[in-house]
Amino acid sequence: RYEEIKFAATSGDEISFDRWIHGIRWKEKAGRLVPFTIIKDISNMRKEYDSFMELVFAYCGTYSLSKQLKPVDTIDSIKAGDVFVQGGFPGHAVTVMAVAKNNKGEKIFLLSQGYMPAQDIHILKNYSDAKLSPWYSVKETYPLYTPEWKFGKGSLKRW
Numbered sequence: 001r002y003e004e005i006k007f008a009a010t011s012g013d014e015i016s017f018d019r020w021i022h023g024i025r026w027k028e029k030a031g032r033l034v035p036f037t038i039i040k041d042i043s044n045m046r047k048e049y050d051s052f053m054e055l056v057f058a059y060c061g062t063y064s065l066s067k068q069l070k071p072v073d074t075i076d077s078i079k080a081g082d083v084f085v086q087g088g089f090p091g092h093a094v095t096v097m098a099v100a101k102n103n104k105g106e107k108i109f110l111l112s113q114g115y116m117p118a119q120d121i122h123i124l125k126n127y128s129d130a131k132l133s134p135w136y137s138v139k140e141t142y143p144l145y146t147p148e149w150k151f152g153k154g155s156l157k158r159w
Helices: 017-021 045-059 062-070
Strands: 006-008 014-016 024-031 032-037 085-086 090-100 107-113 157-159
Touching: 006 062, 014 017, 014 045, 017 024, 017 045, 024 045, 062 085, 062 090
Parallel strands: none
Antiparallel strands: 006 014, 024 032, 085 090, 085 157, 090 107
């Protein structure tokens, strides 16, 4: 599903892995990403993906991510892969890694974060509730306090 891997750069330009594997590359010119074509045989898809992601890490951040992702209507529908994001300069994002539910229907979730470039991902501690940590409770989400950031209502988004 390579055609689905695409990102909005902070400049507003879209970069996609599908175009990448068909020889399109981007360079910065006057604050925009300008596409150009190269001729290259693809012999190692993983290597190509890693190179593409280096471009993503360089030109896509929380500002563009917050615009690209779709809002999640209610915290009760939280699922793994969702992102709490506040776009900006600086901004911050944390990813929902897992969601669990007990027999009463109460949900908890784990969060991870990394830095730019995203090379060190780790699970966050919940300093607001040491007994539940590293899990966070859906019923006590907002404001969501993480070790380094506070997220308000409307910050939960999905691909």
